[in-house]
Amino acid sequence: MKIKKEKVLIIGGSGFIGHNLAIKLCKDYDVSVVDSFDVNNIKSFKSKISNNQNSFYIKILNERIKLLKESNVKIYNQDARNYKKISKLVDKINPNYFFHLAAVAHANVSNKNPFSTFDNSVRTLENSLDASRSLKKLKRFFYLSSSMLYGQFKKTTVNENTICEPLGIYGALKFAGEKMVIGYNQVFKTPYTIIRPSALYGERCVSRRVIQIFIESALKDEPVLVNGNGKEKLDFTYIGDLINGMIKMMKSNKSKNQIFNLTYGKSRSILELINILKIYFPKLKIKTIKRDKLMPIRGTLSMKKAKNLVNFSSEYNLERGMKKMINWYRQKDNEKYFISKNQK
Numbered sequence: 540m541k542i543k544k545e546k547v548l549i550i551g552g553s554g555f556i557g558h559n560l561a562i563k564l565c566k567d568y569d570v571s572v573v574d575s576f577d578v579n580n581i582k583s584f585k586s587k588i589s590n591n592q593n594s595f596y597i598k599i600l601n602e603r604i605k606l607l608k609e610s611n612v613k614i615y616n617q618d619a620r621n622y623k624k625i626s627k628l629v630d631k632i633n634p635n636y637f638f639h640l641a642a643v644a645h646a647n648v649s650n651k652n653p654f655s656t657f658d659n660s661v662r663t664l665e666n667s668l669d670a671s672r673s674l675k676k677l678k679r680f681f682y683l684s685s686s687m688l689y690g691q692f693k694k695t696t697v698n699e700n701t702i703c704e705p706l707g708i709y710g711a712l713k714f715a716g717e718k719m720v721i722g723y724n725q726v727f728k729t730p731y732t733i734i735r736p737s738a739l740y741g742e743r744c745v746s747r748r749v750i751q752i753f754i755e756s757a758l759k760d761e762p763v764l765v766n767g768n769g770k771e772k773l774d775f776t777y778i779g780d781l782i783n784g785m786i787k788m789m790k791s792n793k794s795k796n797q798i799f800n801l802t803y804g805k806s807r808s809i810l811e812l813i814n815i816l817k818i819y820f821p822k823l824k825i826k827t828i829k830r831d832k833l834m835p836i837r838g839t840l841s842m843k844k845a846k847n848l849v850n851f852s853s854e855y856n857l858e859r860g861m862k863k864m865i866n867w868y869r870q871k872d873n874e875k876y877f878i879s880k881n882q883k
């Protein structure tokens with residue numbers, strides 16, 4: 540007899556985290572992805588100037604879709620800001636697990652475009668939460684928050700009880716998002732798990748966070764631009780570790796109605812990151828620029844709670860994760876999107 544698979548819905552599921560999660564879950568679950576493909580995705584890159592870098596990003600965004608299709612993930616091209624349409628779709632899919640990942644997932648972009656960030660992050664979250672009220676079989680609503688809601692770290696390590704004092708639009712909206720999720724739990728008993736990742740990196744990312752920017756500059760033989768003195772530390776987290784942690788939380792009842800940090804669990808400095816890069820790019824050049832005051836000084840996110848409640852432990856230190864990512868770039872860049880000016 541064929542066993543009916545449980546259903547997973549991922550709003551923003553063609554994004555960096557979403558497509559990786561969908562691909563990992565598709566063997567054991569019936570997975571549906573909803574995405575507008577409009578924020579940090581194909582439509583937005585197609586509307587930007589045509590250059591090698593954007594062509595590379597479009598290529599890997601198409602690759603995400605190909606991977607989703609090959610994994611038999613159902614893909615719905617739908618803007619989650621549209622309350623009526625999203626409610627109808629959520630009812631039709633009727634998921635057991637609901638992941639809300641849609642957002643403007645970048646602090647700098649959020650500070651430049653607060654309205655669109657509110658619309659795509661908070662409006663979409665409100666629609667997802669409200670649509671989930673009618674789901675009789677819902678086991679969990681997952682919300683992806685961020686380390687940015689802690690603001691400036693006052694100690695080298697923060698845990699989930701540390702007071703949150705977000706700096707800037709992105710962190711403020713993540714803080715609001717967490718409170719909305721908790722509010723829906725208080726009023727409608729929506730079962731939730733909130734996850735706070737930090738400094739994610741990995742293959743098929745187009746978000747241009749520090750590791751991606753550094754690797755792409757190194758491939759082009761351009762100097763890497765370091766904000767400040769390079770001593771600043773971040774809890775760099777490889778995408779595979781995050782996805783494994785998310786799935787552990789999905790499968791455990793102990794994560795119900797809880798907030799978790801979900802990172803590698805040990806911060807490393809930008810200078811350490813550069814030293815790892817130099818193994819692969821010995822001639823790497825470095826240029827120092829002024830740091831953005833709206834970017835909080837962060838550090839380590841304690842992983843004790845995730846370890847204790849769902850037995851999570853990370854596997855990819857920076858050395859291991861960087862090796863994977865650089866090898867991927869070197870294989871992927873066979874069409875020489877990142878060729879150095881001197882080689883042209």
Ligand SMILES: NC(=O)c1ccc[n+]([C@@H]2O[C@H](COP(=O)([O-])OP(=O)(O)OC[C@H]3O[C@@H](n4cnc5c(N)ncnc54)[C@H](O)[C@@H]3O)[C@@H](O)[C@H]2O)c1
Nearest residue numbers: 551554555556575577578579618619641642644659683739
């Ligand atoms: N990547 C990180 O380092 C990181 C760290 C902390 C938290 N997060 C959070 O995790 C979540 C996912 O991040 P990501 O890195 O996958 O981001 P991403 O930008 O790669 O993916 C977001 C996806 O949401 C979609 N989307 C946005 N607005 C939409 C709308 N109105 N309707 C439908 N789809 C819409 C986009 O098209 C995109 O595919 C976000 O909430 C982000 O803030 C990410």
